Amino acid sequence: MIELLGNLSEHLGLPVNASSHGHMLDQMNGWVHWLMIILFVGWGIFFILTLVKFGFLNKEKVDCEGVKSHAGTYGEYAVILFEAFLLVGFAVPLWSLVKTDLPDVTDETVEIRVVAQQFAWNIHYPGIDGKFGRTYATLVDEEVNPIGLDRSSPHGADDIVTLNQMHLPVNKQTIIYLSSKDVIHSFSLPEMRVKQDAIPGMSTPIFFTPIMTTDEFLLEIKGSAREGKGFEIACAQLCGNSHYRMRGFLTIDTEEEYNAWLDEEAELLEEEGDDDDW
Amino acid sequence: MSHDDIQHHVKTYIKVFIALMFLTLLTVGASYIDFDISPQFRSGAIFVGLAIASFKGYMVASEFMHLNNEKKMIYWVLGLTVFFFIFCLSIPVLWEANLMGDTNFEQSPPKIEGGHH
Amino acid sequence: MSSQDHHEESFISKYIFSQDHKWIGIQYGITSLVFLLFGFTLMMVMRWQLAYPDTVIPFVGWMFEDGMLSPDMYNSFGAMHGTIMIFLGVVPMVVGAFGNYLVPLQIGAPDMAFPKLNMASYWTYLAGGVIMVYSFFVPGGAANSGWTSYPPLADIATTGQTIWLFGMVFLITSSLLGSMNIIVTIVQLRAEGLTWGRLPFFVWAQFVTSFLLVLAFPPLEAAGVLQLMDRLAGTSFFLPSGLVVGGEILNVSGGGSPLLWQHLFWFLAHPEVYVLILPAMGVVAEIIANNTRKPLWGYKSIVFASVWLGFMSFIVWAHHMFITGMGQGMSLFFQTTTMIISIPSVIILSALFITLWGGKIRFNTPMLFALAFLPMFGIGGLTGLPLGLAPTDIHLHDTYYVIGHFHYVVAPGTIFAIFAGIYFWFPKITGKKLNEGLGKIHFFFSLIFINGVFMPMFIQGLAGVSRRLADGGVSYAHAAGVLEWNEFMSMSAWLLGVAQIPFIINFFMTIFKKVDGVADPNPWQSTTIEWTDTTSPPLGHGNFEIAPVVHRGPYEYSVEGASEDFIPQTKK
């Protein structure tokens, strides 16, 4: 029974889940929708019965007292109880699990920064040393240095900055420090069940663990309307005229692929560094 | 209200006036005194300053605006308003304290000679 | 506050600068209907863009460059659709028109407490409306940062945003004047014998609504002033340091907070949504009691519930801000209050359902709209629950699920209640009933198509499609599976538009219809005071020949032993 109840989420048309916490959010969503359906169907049946009985059939006498049973009141108590259950049982623990209990950073954690701007996502990797260089608004140059990274700052030389291309290794805890250069955006990864506003002047941490590589995902969605298209980063907050196409790409790699990609990017950086002194 | 009542009121107005004057000077004076445990938050000074202001406000409201002797309906309206007022004031503070994000992460950018471009 | 007895009124003082609450109510009503139609038209144009991106818009295409809505225009239209529907359409309709026309009549008062102020409030509203419409013609077009106008985007937007803010200041002022007036009228001018417990529920709903307006609107006015300062005086209330827009450092001092706006905005805008729904519930309750020929079930509990609803609505606002990064404490608080606030709605709805039981239900057009309100509001309200719980809101926030949620409450909810009210009180205003046949056509087609527009939004939303996308989601792969609904929804929207034609025909046809003889003053056999002792249509300024005296509660239908199945409140 519980199985069945919890599984309503599978019929809500949610995107494929690809993060370790996602199924819990989905399950909660399933529970809430059960409550909604029960209430709606319950009252709906009562409603239709009443309309038939007192609208079309009974035309003589009005019964002023109406309903004598206390079913309505019990129903209300049931709703209250259910809501309390959802709050205590799901909402509170889940919120800390997915939003506020920031995990400790270990060697295994992937830390990156994401800086949103009209209308692109800048992804900032700390490079080999694992530490981010400093960024300054004054150094911003849309062509070559969109996040204003100071290459001469202590940890800045090896940092990797990509545009709209985010790579993450599978099954690793990821922490993203999210901010924005200009207006409010919202960093949304529908398949990861991640959404967080990117607010200028603020750096907000988000964390999740992807559990499915892009290749696996592509296999999973074979035959659906989006066949052949991998994970994407969506902007969920109105941010200007091109909000509708502020799209980034997320690739979940295996460990090896990820490291290979990082190396490749580091090489690129070196080549650039030769003819361009910061 | 009878003539005598009013006469009585007028006496109160004068007294309140004098008290308000005194408190104004007091609050200015107090602002030069250092009540603070830490210079960062100045909580002592804020507390003293607002306490005096609240007392002044109370006197204006209760005497000049006759709130010490008003009808029930008006107390209801104001009670409700004050409740929401306090709410409106306190949430931003609590909010800031409970924000996940870090609002002071970006140190002010150094002034670079010539800047960019 | 005039009290001079006037003689013959001139045309201007009678029809233009009228101080008669009935005429002002009609002015409000007509103006807001026009704005509702305008807001709907904007959306019908937008829906073309959503269904067939990159194709020329039929009929109105010539107005736009390339015959299409540019993304900027799309955003303008969206923001203005929201603003117009809420602030120029529904609020003036439910508070300005229904409130103005009915409250004094239902409480047996000669007029509003402050007739001049009442007039001022209408004209301020109209000025606000004109300013808003004017903003379409300034360079850069109307405001395009959403009806929520979040800075920094709104701070750096085109001139239209400034005009929008000025317009809002007018609209807010108008609402404040109007609602002050309603409160004072209800408290001070109730007829003799009309105790609080005998007030029709509609009046209670107006009372609570007016308090919401009086206390919630000013913080938005403050926020509006701050945003105006940001835009005109170069301050940075909402702008943090170090902003880089389009590669250039924004030349401001910085140090502000973008979230400050959201707090002040939602501190108003959440109570505002109950401003949209409470009077609607009031209308529905009146019509249901009348057409079941039964007293409202649980009158006391729904009055209590609506007061509670009003109170709670001030302390839930941050449920619109769950994903701005709030911690556990705040999210717990706002989730809890949000769950608590759903309870009074459940109570009110349950009471209305239970009222139906045992009644002698008459299916006339107003009743049909009122009945449809219940499940439709039910869908809207229930879908508020997963939004109100922070973890489930993570996936649903800013998707079409939200759009679906609130349209179910405002469109087949409030708009249906407005239609119900128009059909119900039309004979009061004009002395003539609207045509039932046309009314039923209007009803059934509206019901079908409005569901056709909004139901698929839940499907899209659950799939993760964001709102405010100028191309309806074509750019995003995750929208691919549900994209085909766009065409269906747009078709439904246009057909919904077509379904309004019988109403418009009916409306004008009935107004100009000639009838012989005296109109029936109480065509629905209703108990409340507006139907008794006054003529239909009412003549001139002033309401009652003799001040009415009330002897009983508002819903004495089918009382045992009475000669008719209703006893007016004024009957001994």
Add this chain to the structure above:
Amino acid sequence: MQIPYNEELRPDTGLYNAKLGIWIFLASEIMLFGGLFSAYIMLRVGAPVWPPLGTAQLNIPMATFNTVVLITSSVTMVMAWASLKMNNFGKFKMYMGLTLLFSAMFLVVKYFEYSAKLSHGFTPAHDTFLAIYYTMTGLHVIHIIAGMIVNGYLWMPGSKMWKSNPERFTNRIEVAGLYWHFVDLVWIFLFPSLYLL
């Protein structure tokens, strides 16, 4: 058509219409300034130092003087009402005139304050402290001006009503007074918040 309870009190509430009206209006004003104070608090809490470095030094003696002026005007206002209650129209004229005089004095001082700041380049755009300072005091000044318009009307042309309907005229003065005291009250909080703390 006559609206009841314009001058006489409604028995069950004990109020005349305008009295309830003005209090509800003031309730909305409380929320208006509440929104601004909330903004003030949020900016202050969010700022690393307050007032921000390099901002203008506000002129405390001037503001103290203004506080005294405004409180005095509040007293003369309530005295104007009391004079009417004691049937002394002449005294009313005097007190109301004084109220207007003090209000004008407040504005003049404020003008000098503003222009001194502005002439040194301390515009609202300079920093968030000055931004909120100008906005709050500016809105307060607008309230003063609005009050002066009403009071001026009641002082001169509007006072004709004393002949025809003294009861109602006294009520009007009371209502105008309530508004005026509120404006005073706002200043009582603005003064320490902006100048002293």
